[in-house]
Amino acid sequence: MATEITTAPHDGSTDPASPARLCGRLLGRVETRLHDFLAAERELRTRVDARAAAPIDALTALIDSGGKRIRPAFCVAGYLAAGGDPASEDIVAAASALxxxxxxxxxxxxxxxxxxxRRGLPTVHARHSAEHARNGWEGEPRRYGESVAILAGDLALIYADQMMSEASPSLGAAWAELRSELIIGQFMDVVVAAEFSADVALSRWIAVVKSGRYTIHRPLLIGATLAGRPELEGAFEAYGDALGEAFQLRDDLMDAFGDSDATGKPVGLDIEQHKMTLLMGLAMDRDRRTREFVLGAERDPAEVRRLLDETGVRMDVEAHIDRLVEKGRAAIDAAPLDERWQRELGAMAHQVAYRNS
Structure with a gap:
């Protein structure tokens, strides 16, 4: 199971009021809230029929399987950095929603x-497709599995809205924008993959809305807004956009060169599915051979990885990640925040940009 991003002090501090320990305690309450909520929902929905538990159990299994809780961690950090009350239940609801x-x-x-x-286990649609086939049910196993997954995902979205509504009405605009950006970014990712258009600017924009804003900027802003300091949006946007691009580039590198045992999911999937990731867009823009090969009729993932190494793209992307992290940390260092929280957010930037899973 992957560890949460801020549960341990980065400097080895034993101070119970250190930023990392404050974040860790709040994230522990988020875990409790998620599990208690799903347990209550399961008890309620299975009163009519035990089979109604399936989509709720799918959500519980995925949450129990681990994950770094990056979005709740940034939400909690933004809230506490902005002076929020650590005893608040509202921040727990908002972070749980994320x-x-x-x-x-x-x-x-x-x-x-x-x-x-996903996280080393069968995905929801794969697990339920297998269940359908094993039981010899009517219809097509793949369609059944995907139907269960779509409905389980929809249920999670409803639960997320319910939790966020319990936090504060002041979060409505930021929450709506976060969800809209996520869906539009995902759609554009699908379209660009289908067209396989080498557009670095568009790939960067998709990375910003799918990773930077959804993962870092908006969670930080939700936390700061809940603490009564929405004026921190500018600093959090600059930090989030830079770090979000670094986060996406690390994701792309892990997909191309990572270890499936570490990531918990298949590696090379983006290359095999011809996705125009930010990494691939930068590679094609930088090197003509890579562009001609990738746009050709035959695309061998192993050869793509070799070209990324041989042409220096992989090394250049690592250097670009370094620059993005420094840019993000500079934005936080210039923000009107306590120095301890500037250091904490700087450490979190390093964690997400240089993770290996």
Whole structure:
């Protein structure tokens, strides 16, 4: 199981009021909230028929399988950095909503990508397709599995909305924008993959809305708004957009060169499905040979990886990630925040940009 992003002090501090320990305690309450909520829903929905548990159990299994809780962590950090009360239940509800929304996105992404594994386990659609086939039910196993996954993802989205509505009416605009950006970004990702158009600017925009804003900028803003300091949006946007691009580039590198045992999902999937990732867009823009090969009729993933190494693209992307992290940290260092929280957000930037899973 992957560890949460901010549960341990980065400097080894034993101070219970250190930023990392404050975040860790709040994230522990988020875990409790998610599990208690799903357990209550399961008890309620199975009063009519035990089979109604299936989509709820799918959400519970995915949440139990681990994950870094990156979005709740940035939401909690933004809230506490802005002076929010650590005892608040509102921030727990908001951070829980972000993780539930992420659960929805993962389930639907796995259907879109036809991915068989997530966090080392069968994906929701794969597991239920196998169940259908094993039981010899009527209809097509694949369609049944994908139907269960779509409905489970929709249920997670409903739960996310319910949780966020319990936090504060002041979050409505930021929450609506976050969800809209996520869906539009995902749609554009699908379209660009289908067209396989080498557009670096568009790939960067998709990375910003799918990763930067959804993962970092908007969660930070939701936290700061809940704490009564929406004026921090500018600093959090600059930090989130830079770090979000770094986050996406790391994701692309892990897909191309990672270890499936570490990532918990198949590697090379983006290359095999001819996705125009930010990494691939940069590679094609930088090197004509890579562009001609990738746009050709035959695209061998192993050869693509070799070209990324041989042409220096992989090394250049690592250097670009370094620059993006420094840019994000500079934005936070210039923000009107306590120095301890500037250091904490700087450490979080390093964690997400240089992760290996």
């Amino acid at each position: 993780e539930m929304l992420h659960t929805c996105a993962l389930i639907h992404d796995d259907v879109i990508d036809a991915s068989p594994r």
